[in-house]
Amino acid sequence: MQVILLRDMDNLGDRFEIVTVKNGYGRNFLIPRGIAQIANKPNLANLEVIRKQEEAAELQRLEEYRGTAALLTARPLRIGVKAGTSGKIFGSVTSVQIAAALREATAIEILRKKIEIPVEVKEVGTYKALIHLHKEVVAEVVFEVVAE
Numbered sequence: 001m002q003v004i005l006l007r008d009m010d011n012l013g014d015r016f017e018i019v020t021v022k023n024g025y026g027r028n029f030l031i032p033r034g035i036a037q038i039a040n041k042p043n044l045a046n047l048e049v050i051r052k053q054e055e056a057a058e059l060q061r062l063e064e065y066r067g068t069a070a071l072l073t074a075r076p077l078r079i080g081v082k083a084g085t086s087g088k089i090f091g092s093v094t095s096v097q098i099a100a101a102l103r104e105a106t107a108i109e110i111l112r113k114k115i116e117i118p119v120e121v122k123e124v125g126t127y128k129a130l131i132h133l134h135k136e137v138v139a140e141v142v143f144e145v146v147a148e
Contacts, residue, residue: 001026003036004047016051018044062134068108069139072131076142077101083124083147093121093145098129101143121145 001023005013013019018039021030030036037043079101083089095115102110116130124145131139 002039003030004039004043005030005036007035009035016047016054062136065133065137069131069133069137071106072102072108072110072139072141075105076126076144077105078144078146080146080148081124087124087147089122089124089145089147093117093127093143095129098141098143102131102141 002018002020003026005015005017005019008015012021019036021036026036026038031038077098079093079097081089081091081093081097095112095117098115098117099110099112102108110131114132116132117127118130119127121127124147126142126144129141129143131141133139
């Protein structure tokens with residue numbers, strides 16, 4: 001059975017992709033949950049119209065994400081932590097703390113899952129974090145860890 005996916009599915013395909021699945025999986029799981037629809041002539045014709053509308057909306061969202069990325073990278077963040085006399089901090093800086101600092105500094109809500117810290121932050125200093133706003137837009141935010 002061929003179906004049109006209405007959203008991204010791991011190990012199956014991307015949104016608006018036509019995939020072949022077993023009949024039972026398509027009829028009993030994908031279609032009732034609104035994840036896919038049958039790939040017949042009317043749905044395929046409708047798919048092109050929907051795909052064009054989605055592409056236009058995606059371009060607009062991409063511009064918004066680029067503006068957000070520019071706003072996030074405009075100035076470094078300061079994160080206050082408890083630290084010892086040698087500069088080692090108790091615990092480590094996490095994506096939750098970076099998300100909270102971004103919310104305070106820019107009033108933009110960023111999900112912690114979208115924040116990637118390439119190195120483990122265990123000392124006072126300056127570090128970089130990557131914020132994945134979109135597949136094509138990744139903002140590099142500089143943050144400074146200071147002792148309170």
